[in-house]
Amino acid sequence: MENNNHSAARGALIVLEGLDRSGKTSQSSKLLSYLEGLGYPVESWRFPDRETAVGKMISSYLTNQSQLDDRTIHLLFSANRWEKRSLMEAKLKSGTSLIVDRYSYSGVAFSSAKGLDIDWCKAPEMGLLAPDLVVYLDILPEKAAERGGYGGERYEQLEFQKNVAQYYKMLSDASWKTVNACLPMEDIEKQLKEMVLDCVMSCQKGKPVSQLWLS
Numbered sequence: 001m002e003n004n005n006h007s008a009a010r011g012a013l014i015v016l017e018g019l020d021r022s023g024k025t026s027q028s029s030k031l032l033s034y035l036e037g038l039g040y041p042v043e044s045w046r047f048p049d050r051e052t053a054v055g056k057m058i059s060s061y062l063t064n065q066s067q068l069d070d071r072t073i074h075l076l077f078s079a080n081r082w083e084k085r086s087l088m089e090a091k092l093k094s095g096t097s098l099i100v101d102r103y104s105y106s107g108v109a110f111s112s113a114k115g116l117d118i119d120w121c122k123a124p125e126m127g128l129l130a131p132d133l134v135v136y137l138d139i140l141p142e143k144a145a146e147r148g149g150y151g152g153e154r155y156e157q158l159e160f161q162k163n164v165a166q167y168y169k170m171l172s173d174a175s176w177k178t179v180n181a182c183l184p185m186e187d188i189e190k191q192l193k194e195m196v197l198d199c200v201m202s203c204q205k206g207k208p209v210s211q212l213w214l215s
């Protein structure tokens with residue numbers, strides 16, 4: 001195993017997106033171990049971050065313990081990213097790569113799928129940090145629904161997830177990498193490792209940190 005010191009260069013912001021149960025959490029932890037094994041400073045993050053005060057309100061909503069207006073919960077999801085922005089920037093600048101399970105695209109896709117205006121949904125995300133890589137774990141909603149634990153949270157409903165998938169398609173652009181999330185986990189892991197290592201290495205070469213703009 002390599003044990004290089006890569007900490008002088010800036011870290012990469014890598015985002016995994018996809019429907020509920022597409023396998024983001026499983027793959028995040030594999031990528032974390034992989035990059036750590038290569039000696040890169042790296043952390044695994046997820047949104048919502050349910051540990052903060054805002055995150056606790058979100059978690060209560062997702063588990064149906066509280067009710068919130070659609071716009072209110074949308075802005076809370078966004079605030080949950082904003083409250084982490086400075087720390088995110090500091091980590092990246094100090095050389096730590098971040099593997100992030102869900103980001104602004106989840107915010108826009110899920111809220112738009114409820115019927116909110118997509119431009120209204122994008123607005124509070126402007127100015128967050130732009131990912132260096134977005135990987136979409138592509139799975140048919142019907143297949144995701146067959147996976148363990150589905151249905152426990154508010155948005156884990158087949159018809160709604162079908163709608164979310166349409167909005168993800170609208171949001172994706174040529175820079176996104178799509179991986180078939182129905183492949184065996186090891187095959188997905190292999191593809192992700194290559195993509196992520198490329199990205200980490202290009203950020204090390206001095207690619208600047210930029211701000212998010214959702215077109």
Ligand code: T5A
Pocket residue numbers: 018019020021022023024025026027047048062077078101102103104106107108110111147148153155156181182183184185188
């Ligand atoms: N949301 C989120 C918003 O509305 N707005 C926002 O701004 C944000 C950030 C919570 C909800 O909030 C919404 C989206 C969500 O509805 P969450 O906590 O990330 O978001 O919820 P989930 O996406 O459901 O997270 P999960 O951890 O439940 O799903 P993952 O991470 O996609 O999947 P994972 O890895 O846990 O795997 C699920 C199951 O599938 C199996 C795993 O073993 C596990 O049992 N699995 C596979 N099985 C076969 N083949 C494979 N390749 C497999 N990969 C995984």
